[in-house]
Amino acid sequence: xxxxxxxxxxxxxxxxxxxxxxxxxxxxxxxxxxxxxxxxxxxxxxxxxxxxxxxxxxxxxxxxxxxxxxxxxxxxxxxxxxxxxxxxxxxxxxxxxxxxxxxxxxxxxxxxxxxxxxxxxxxxxxxxxxxxxxxxxxxxxxxxxxxxxxxxxxxxxxxxxxxxxxxxxxxxxxxxxxxxxxxxxxxxxxxxxxxxxx
Numbered sequence: 647x648x649x650x651x652x653x654x655x656x657x658x659x660x661x662x663x664x665x666x667x668x669x670x671x672x673x674x675x676x677x678x679x680x681x682x683x684x685x686x687x688x689x690x691x692x693x694x695x696x697x698x699x700x701x702x703x704x705x706x707x708x709x710x711x712x713x714x715x716x717x718x719x720x721x722x723x724x725x726x727x728x729x730x731x732x733x734x735x736x737x738x739x740x741x742x743x744x745x746x747x748x749x750x751x752x753x754x755x756x757x758x759x760x761x762x763x764x765x766x767x768x769x770x771x772x773x774x775x776x777x778x779x780x781x782x783x784x785x786x787x788x789x790x791x792x793x794x795x796x797x798x799x800x801x802x803x804x805x806x807x808x809x810x811x812x813x814x815x816x817x818x819x820x821x822x823x824x825x826x827x828x829x830x831x832x833x834x835x836x837x838x839x840x841x842x843x844x
Contacts, residue, residue: 770809
């Protein structure tokens with residue numbers, strides 16, 4: 647009988663141990679599932695946070711790049727406009743010097759003569775630079791004209807014919823022609839900068 651009791655106790659012990667191991671395995675499995683679920687939840691949250699952060703960084707980089715690009719385009723336009731202005735000023739400063747030299751040549755007398763032929767001279771008077779009074783007086787005499795020659799204060803040369811009686815004035819001042827050419831050039835030259843900075 648003692649043997650039977652021992653076998654019974656042994657069977658009960660084995661059954662308890664077997665059930666206990668099954669419970670331990672079940673608890674371990676549940677714990678592992680909970681751990682995996684928690685890790686998945688944290689991984690997903692971290693992934694979303696990382697994507698949001700990267701999207702924000704990318705947006706900031708794009709904004710910075712666009713701003714920098716616009717600034718570079720504006721700086722380039724400014725430099726090109728400054729260069730254009732400098733070149734135009736240099737060109738027309740050189741032209742002014744050339745015109746001053748021109749007024750010292752025989753071609754200048756020819757120029758004045760041709761301009762005199764273009765106007766209908768009546769009872770008006772001529773205004774010229776002080777150093778052109780003698781030249782203009784001689785030209786008028788050569789064309790059988792007896793008009794007065796007065797001194798005007800002009801930057802380069804040429805003349806102004808004033809006929810007060812007929813309310814007419816004719817100007818062929820070289821500095822006016824130079825300024826007209828400069829204005830025309832500045833407004834019509836092919837060097838332009840459009841909105842894209844091309």
